[in-house]
Amino acid sequence: MSRRETAVTWVVLLAAFLAAWSLASATLPVPPYFLPPPTAVAAAFVDLVAKGILPVYVMESLGRILLAAAVALVIAVPLGLLLGMSRGVADFMYPILNFFQSVSGIAWLPLMLVWFGFGEKTILIAVNYTVIFPVLFNALLGVRSVPRIYVNALRTLGGSRWRIVRDVMIPGALPNIATGMRLGLAYGWRALIAAEMLVGANGLGFMIFSAQSFHLTARIMLGMAVIGALWLLLDYFVLRPVEAATIARWGLVQR
Amino acid sequence: MRPWLSTARGALPFVVLVAAWAAVSGAGVMPAMFLPGPGDVARTGWEMAKDGSLWVNIGASLGRVLLGVVISVPMAVAAGIVVGLNRRLASVLEPVASFFNALSGIAWLPLAITWFGLGWASVTFILWNTIFFLVFFNTLVGVRTVPRIFEQAVRTLGGARRHVILQVLLPGAMPSIVTGLRMSIGFGWRALIAAEMIATTTGLGFLIFNAQNFHQTDAILAGIITIGILWLLTDRLVLQPLERWTIERWGLVSSS
Amino acid sequence: MLKILRHRTVLFLLVAAVLWGSWQTYLAVSAPRRLDPALKEALARQPLVNVAVTLGFAPEDFHIRLFQGYGVVSGVRGTTILLNRVAREDVRRIARYYWVRSIAAR
Numbered sequence: 001m002s003r004r005e006t007a008v009t010w011v012v013l014l015a016a017f018l019a020a021w022s023l024a025s026a027t028l029p030v031p032p033y034f035l036p037p038p039t040a041v042a043a044a045f046v047d048l049v050a051k052g053i054l055p056v057y058v059m060e061s062l063g064r065i066l067l068a069a070a071v072a073l074v075i076a077v078p079l080g081l082l083l084g085m086s087r088g089v090a091d092f093m094y095p096i097l098n099f100f101q102s103v104s105g106i107a108w109l110p111l112m113l114v115w116f117g118f119g120e121k122t123i124l125i126a127v128n129y130t131v132i133f134p135v136l137f138n139a140l141l142g143v144r145s146v147p148r149i150y151v152n153a154l155r156t157l158g159g160s161r162w163r164i165v166r167d168v169m170i171p172g173a174l175p176n177i178a179t180g181m182r183l184g185l186a187y188g189w190r191a192l193i194a195a196e197m198l199v200g201a202n203g204l205g206f207m208i209f210s211a212q213s214f215h216l217t218a219r220i221m222l223g224m225a226v227i228g229a230l231w232l233l234l235d236y237f238v239l240r241p242v243e244a245a246t247i248a249r250w251g252l253v254q255r
Numbered sequence: 256m257r258p259w260l261s262t263a264r265g266a267l268p269f270v271v272l273v274a275a276w277a278a279v280s281g282a283g284v285m286p287a288m289f290l291p292g293p294g295d296v297a298r299t300g301w302e303m304a305k306d307g308s309l310w311v312n313i314g315a316s317l318g319r320v321l322l323g324v325v326i327s328v329p330m331a332v333a334a335g336i337v338v339g340l341n342r343r344l345a346s347v348l349e350p351v352a353s354f355f356n357a358l359s360g361i362a363w364l365p366l367a368i369t370w371f372g373l374g375w376a377s378v379t380f381i382l383w384n385t386i387f388f389l390v391f392f393n394t395l396v397g398v399r400t401v402p403r404i405f406e407q408a409v410r411t412l413g414g415a416r417r418h419v420i421l422q423v424l425l426p427g428a429m430p431s432i433v434t435g436l437r438m439s440i441g442f443g444w445r446a447l448i449a450a451e452m453i454a455t456t457t458g459l460g461f462l463i464f465n466a467q468n469f470h471q472t473d474a475i476l477a478g479i480i481t482i483g484i485l486w487l488l489t490d491r492l493v494l495q496p497l498e499r500w501t502i503e504r505w506g507l508v509s510s511s
Numbered sequence: 512m513l514k515i516l517r518h519r520t521v522l523f524l525l526v527a528a529v530l531w532g533s534w535q536t537y538l539a540v541s542a543p544r545r546l547d548p549a550l551k552e553a554l555a556r557q558p559l560v561n562v563a564v565t566l567g568f569a570p571e572d573f574h575i576r577l578f579q580g581y582g583v584v585s586g587v588r589g590t591t592i593l594l595n596r597v598a599r600e601d602v603r604r605i606a607r608y609y610w611v612r613s614i615a616a617r
Binding site: 006113198 | 264265267268269271272288289343344346347348353354355357358360361362363364365366368369370442445446448449452453460463464466467470472475476478479482483486487490
């Protein structure tokens with residue numbers, strides 16, 4: 001399929017979608033705030049940027065998720081690698097990590113609210129928790145999945161423990177770690193929006209939630225589009241390429 | 256002897272965890288209200304079970320998941336196959352499905368509340384769209400990656416379009432569909448808990464959020480443990496076996 | 512390994528960094544122009560000043576809450592917010608917002 005055909009199909013579909021939306025918006029027998037037309041959403045974008053509101057909320061949410069990514073990289077990856085190196089420890093931790101990973105950070109939010117109240121700390125703990133566990137779990141799995149033959153080969157060649165870790169275990173675990181980061185951040189971004197709605201002070205989640213009480217539906221839709229777009233940017237430009245690259249370079253045949 | 260031993264080995268880490276928990280809460284490092292011990296939490300859980308409140312909320316949450324699955328999966332698979340049949344449409348809608356995938360879940364809640372008000376309808380809508388878009392996307396991808404030779408083989412043998420769909424495309428896409436189902440229920444369960452905290456008065460999410468209002472940390476912990484156990488049971492007893500069976504039955508050796 | 516990265520991720524991060532940098536520069540450069548001369552004098556004399564911040568639009572909840580972090584909000588007149596007891600540093604911070612039209616002394 002040529003590029004031209006793809007582009008034409010895109011334009012046609014987009015135009016049809018916008019037309020249908022505008023039509024529905026103008027004709028459906030519902031209150032005006034139910035379905036604002038696309039033009040209202042575009043106007044909301046311009047309005048929120050002109051008033052400096054959108055950039056601030058975007059920065060707040062992005063800052064929180066990037067912080068969680070950094071924390072996961074610095075704490076969860078080394079910890080996961082460490083735990084994975086001993087068979088006994090890894091087998092012991094596996095069910096526990098699996099359990100904690102299944103309970104999203106949001107489920108812990110009520111407890112955090114009792115401990116820390118409705119503030120930044122609560123949001124950060126919930127989001128960081130949500131990102132850390134998949135990364136920890138996958139790092140551990142990654143180390144365990146390195147075939148023993150590579151470790152033994154290096155040992156035979158006289159490699160020290162440190163060399164084994166550096167040249168076999170860490171690279172071998174990297175594809176899993178990249179996947180873990182991608183999964184953890186996917187869960188974390190969603191948990192962040194939920195936490196911002198619940199704690200209710202700032203951020204994109206708060207923006208779309210508070211817009212609902214004033215029936216500013218165009219703002220809700222705009223906020224949703226921004227939330228989706230930000231995740232897509234992060235996933236397409238950073239997370240997926242890194243994951244693919246680690247698999248290409250260090251992925252083991254049996255993957 | 257064997258299964259008993261492996262269950263014991265699987266339970267050991269949790270026994271240690273609970274023991275550590277009891278030690279920390281008993282040590283008096285934090286006020287009892289902040290971190291109740293396993294005994295208190297178990298007692299509260301037992302009382303909630305006895306007076307029915309636990310079951311009502313479990314039922315509400317699981318019921319919504321079931322409803323979401325039953326409504327969205329057939330729609331998503333049907334839509335995925337229809338779109339997947341048309342190459343041009345499929346390659347254009349794939350990124351669109353990807354975008355809605357990225358957007359799915361709790362971000363729809365304010366819009367859902369605008370349309371449906373507070374209550375089970377909004378929450379089920381969240382579940383519906385989380386499951387729908389991911390299963391639709393996976394069906395689409397699954398259908399597109401079925402090697403054309405199978406389709407051509409059926410056609411050569413005189414098969415009509417519906418034979419191609421039912422005997423080649425659907426089974427061929429099954430592994431991808433079931434993986435999508437498993438992942439989307441994972442995302443959906445999390446979105447459900449969050450949505451129940453905000454928008455309804457029943458369900459496990461509501462249970463723990465409401466308990467927070469009264470600082471009933473023992474109820475919160477009982478709820479959290481229930482949530483974790485329910486997900487693990489669902490995943491281990493239903494979803495993983497289903498995925499494994501599907502791949503054994505229909506997984507293509509040569510698929511990418 | 513770096514082949515894919517070279518094209519997509521690195522490019523994206525570079526572009527983002529350049530855009531960010533130029534935006535910050537613009538903010539830093541345009542900030543002083545928003546303060547009126549009388550205010551600049553007052554800032555030199557006192558540690559805390561009372562100001563009138565004029566925006567290009569009627570302020571929303573968001574803006575009121577934002578300014579409460581810088582001083583005491585004593586009123587809103589149309590598109591202007593009256594703010595008391597603002598420290599020197601905070602006046603400079605407020606001046607950096609691109610949506611602030613002007614800040615005057617009171």
